[in-house]
Amino acid sequence: MSARTTGPQLTLGLVLGVLVLLLALGALTIGPFPLSPREALAALFGAGDAQAQLVVQGIRLPRVVAALLVGAALAAAGASYQTLFRNPLVSPDILGVSAGAGLGAVIGIFLSMPVVAIQLFAFAGGLGAVLLVTVVAAAVRNTDRVLALVLTGVVIGALAGAATSLLKVLADPYDQLPAITFWLLGSLASTTPEDIWPALPAVLLGLIPLLLLRWRINVLALGDDEARALGVEAGRIRFIVIAAATLITASVTAVAGVVGWVGLVIPHIARMLVGPSFARLLPVSAVVGAGYLLVVDTLARTIAEVEVPLGILTAVIGAPFFIWLLASGRRGWS
Amino acid sequence: MKLEARSLEIGYGRTVVGRDIDLAVEPGRIFCLLGPNGCGKTTLFRTLLGLIPRLSGAVTLGGDAISSLSRAEMARRISYVPQAHAPPFPYEAIEIVMMGRTARLGRFAQPGVSDREAAYTEMERLGIADLAQRDYSRLSGGQRQLVLIARALAQRAPLIVMDEPTASLDFGNQSLVLGEIEKLARAASLDGQGVILSTHNPDHAFALGADVVLMHDGGIYRRGRPEEALTAESLSKVYGVPVLVERTPSGRHVCLPGAAR
Numbered sequence: 001m002s003a004r005t006t007g008p009q010l011t012l013g014l015v016l017g018v019l020v021l022l023l024a025l026g027a028l029t030i031g032p033f034p035l036s037p038r039e040a041l042a043a044l045f046g047a048g049d050a051q052a053q054l055v056v057q058g059i060r061l062p063r064v065v066a067a068l069l070v071g072a073a074l075a076a077a078g079a080s081y082q083t084l085f086r087n088p089l090v091s092p093d094i095l096g097v098s099a100g101a102g103l104g105a106v107i108g109i110f111l112s113m114p115v116v117a118i119q120l121f122a123f124a125g126g127l128g129a130v131l132l133v134t135v136v137a138a139a140v141r142n143t144d145r146v147l148a149l150v151l152t153g154v155v156i157g158a159l160a161g162a163a164t165s166l167l168k169v170l171a172d173p174y175d176q177l178p179a180i181t182f183w184l185l186g187s188l189a190s191t192t193p194e195d196i197w198p199a200l201p202a203v204l205l206g207l208i209p210l211l212l213l214r215w216r217i218n219v220l221a222l223g224d225d226e227a228r229a230l231g232v233e234a235g236r237i238r239f240i241v242i243a244a245a246t247l248i249t250a251s252v253t254a255v256a257g258v259v260g261w262v263g264l265v266i267p268h269i270a271r272m273l274v275g276p277s278f279a280r281l282l283p284v285s286a287v288v289g290a291g292y293l294l295v296v297d298t299l300a301r302t303i304a305e306v307e308v309p310l311g312i313l314t315a316v317i318g319a320p321f322f323i324w325l326l327a328s329g330r331r332g333w334s
Numbered sequence: 335m336k337l338e339a340r341s342l343e344i345g346y347g348r349t350v351v352g353r354d355i356d357l358a359v360e361p362g363r364i365f366c367l368l369g370p371n372g373c374g375k376t377t378l379f380r381t382l383l384g385l386i387p388r389l390s391g392a393v394t395l396g397g398d399a400i401s402s403l404s405r406a407e408m409a410r411r412i413s414y415v416p417q418a419h420a421p422p423f424p425y426e427a428i429e430i431v432m433m434g435r436t437a438r439l440g441r442f443a444q445p446g447v448s449d450r451e452a453a454y455t456e457m458e459r460l461g462i463a464d465l466a467q468r469d470y471s472r473l474s475g476g477q478r479q480l481v482l483i484a485r486a487l488a489q490r491a492p493l494i495v496m497d498e499p500t501a502s503l504d505f506g507n508q509s510l511v512l513g514e515i516e517k518l519a520r521a522a523s524l525d526g527q528g529v530i531l532s533t534h535n536p537d538h539a540f541a542l543g544a545d546v547v548l549m550h551d552g553g554i555y556r557r558g559r560p561e562e563a564l565t566a567e568s569l570s571k572v573y574g575v576p577v578l579v580e581r582t583p584s585g586r587h588v589c590l591p592g593a594a595r
Contacts, residue, residue: 086422141347212442219433221421225385229416230489231409231437276423279444 020291027064027298066191067297068290073203073252075289077245078263079281083221084241091264092249095153099160100129101253106167109179119254126250185309186259188297199251206248209240218278259310261318335396335492336360342391344381351377352552361492362526364519366539369549375532379495409437413486415496418478420471427481428453428466434488456487476507496531536564540587
């Protein structure tokens with residue numbers, strides 16, 4: 001990989017960006033009301049057939065934007081966590097954010113709350129779980145701090161999972177249980193523009209510190225002692241990264257439910273494309289993640305008569321890919 | 335720039351690993367820390383670098399207490415060469431070296447062309463410029479150690495701490511690394527770097543002509559020129575096995591385990 005210089009990198013970034021835009025246009029044309037790309041573009045900009053405009057602007061566009069946002073957010077958070085914890089097997093829910101968000105949403109559904117309240121509960125549950133993890137981990141002494149964080153994350157995640165299971169047992173099996181199951185597997189089926197607007201600024205707010213601190217986060221991949229000896233306030237940067245990645249993940253989980261695998265797999269693809277350096281890994285992960293989830297969501301709404309939950313497809317696609325990574329030795333880690 | 339420790343007590347939490355340590359390291363000189371496993375060498379280094387808090391006593395760097403310095407300010411004054419290791423991701427060797435520039439960058443800045451050049455210059459100086467684009471995680475132990483030394487040099491700090499820089503190196507690489515360390519300290523006498531390193535091989539202290547600090551049971555047992563501090567008696571006592579120190583016909587010293595025959 002001697003070609004990791006600015007020129008080819010920039011070209012690759014542009015190619016990926018254009019590719020994702022084309023995929024987005026393609027996704028606007030696909031569905032029970034098929035459109036040509038020309039018709040879809042016209043409808044997007046408020047011209048042409050009124051029914052086409054309704055389909056594109058009212059139904060498909062929010063979903064496409066949501067898929068791009070959720071995919072980019074989860075992949076960016078995953079890339080940050082993998083670099084931060086120096087572990088390629090880490091995903092954004094390592095500190096319990098998904099389990100917490102899941103529990104929050106399930107409580108909301110169980111109490112038959114409106115959608116907005118369920119989303120707020122999910123968001124609060126995700127943030128709350130990670131907050132609890134960091135507080136408990138800080139109280140644990142005489143252990144490696146990173147190890148304490150990860151182990152506490154596992155414990156809190158398991159507790160939240162147990163509470164979620166309890167609520168599933170207690171839930172109304174005809175009305176609430178399907179909603180819970182669907183939510184825990186992730187879906188963009190009922191996404192409206194009103195769902196996206198609050199998530200977008202939260203995701204951007206989380207991305208800004210990650211972008212600004214990209215070099216320091218990169219240095220943290222060497223481990224705490226070395227990073228500190230190189231002049232990085234390791235504890236402070238780690239706290240900022242955890243807060244930012246949690247905000248990102250909790251925001252999109254509140255919109256889309258628990259979508260697994262994206263945050264785990266996409267950073268590996270990005271690493272194979274541009275190497276592990278975080279300044280390149282972060283944007284490329286985000287772009288690839290956006291494109292990936294867009295493709296997956298388009299499949300989810302078209303391959304069957306009924307909506308397929310996202311989590312099922314991301315696992316079905318992600319698991320064989322991961323096995324291929326392992327077997328082929330084309331890994332972005334050692 | 336002078337690193338000074340006065341009646342320093344080191345350890346973790348309530349566990350005292352060493353006490354009564356006085357030390358002064360200056361640019362242009364090499365300090366060689368010797369002692370058996372577990373005598374507190376690494377704990378001392380981590381304390382001097384401010385990575386763990388001292389239990390009592392004082393550590394000053396350029397006249398300032400290290401606890402009053404920011405991490406970045408510390409890093410501009412003293413650099414650290416850890417034992418060669420592999421990070422989990424395949425960084426290019428030059429990316430690892432460029433990380434040495436971190437303390438000279440703004441909080442939100444990225445290393446630029448000049449930092450890349452500085453990194454490349456240091457790699458050239460150590461004769462490893464051809465490794466610049468190679469995957470660091472796939473280099474040999476000796477190559478990695480040289481990359482880490484290049485990183486410390488790119489940090490441009492007047493003092494360098496090296497934790498067993500020759501451990502896990504083969505015979506040839508050991509003398510290569512030792513030669514580079516000597517050059518660092520002797521280079522342009524006034525600009526020379528102050529180096530403090532630990533080693534398990536007393537021969538290296540002789541080869542470097544270093545000031546020796548021999549540790550035993552968490553304290554300093556002997557110090558001074560190698561010929562004075564590293565005697566058959568002191569080495570036998572510290573390492574718990576009989577040791578002979580002999581002069582070769584060419585005038586060099588070698589330390590040998592085992593009693594005289």
